[in-house]
Amino acid sequence: MHEVSVMADLIEAIKKELERYDVVSVKEVYLIVGKLTNLGSEQLEFAFEIMSKDSILDGSKLTIKEEEIEVRCSQCGYEGPVNNMDIGEESHFSVPILSCPKCGSAVIITAGKSCRVSSIDIEEAD
Template identity: 30%
Template sequence: MHELPVTENILAIALEEAARVHARKVTAINLVVGDMASIVDDSVQFYFDFLSKDTPAAGAALNFRRVPPQLRCEECDEHFDFRMEELEQSLACPHCGGSRLEMVSGTEFYVESIDVDE
């Protein structure tokens, strides 16, 4: 369970941003989650409800935007999205057919923006 420290981090960022813009209340936190990040949305929500009690972020909606992992072809340097359903097949670069692929993103998890009440 690594959602707890992650959620503490999200809350800290949201509260800092709210203080910076002198907001009374945080109404929503928009998060970006890579599909390969082993983050369980419900766990984050659970910890968030608990941690945000008695803060300006209490009751804020957490919006999760899932993004597909990105691969980079080592042959031609092309970047492309990786789709889970392709795991069954052999992965190849859609540009040159190369098979030396490197994962460049997919485990990200960060606060994209917050919505506040001023």
């Protein structure tokens, strides 16, 4: 499961970030997951639950927000969401091929391919 290794990295990063504060408990962790990451929310939640046990994150809630795919076209200058995801059945690539909704040119993906922590709701010691 890809989600497990992703979550392991995220939890490491979260713990490192929390070291900077006098944390009593962690209430909630907000995660942004791009639609292009192919990461399942349920699998991420499951991985988080397992891996947060016996740590500062034990008992905290994971909230996942999906990020839409956005692109930038260098040909016509289009910037924004893309709907025409062209996923070829016979394609060996897991990453879908995206093209500009306006002119059909190849585009640069600007959003939707990352998985990151957006914020952490903590309770600090007085």
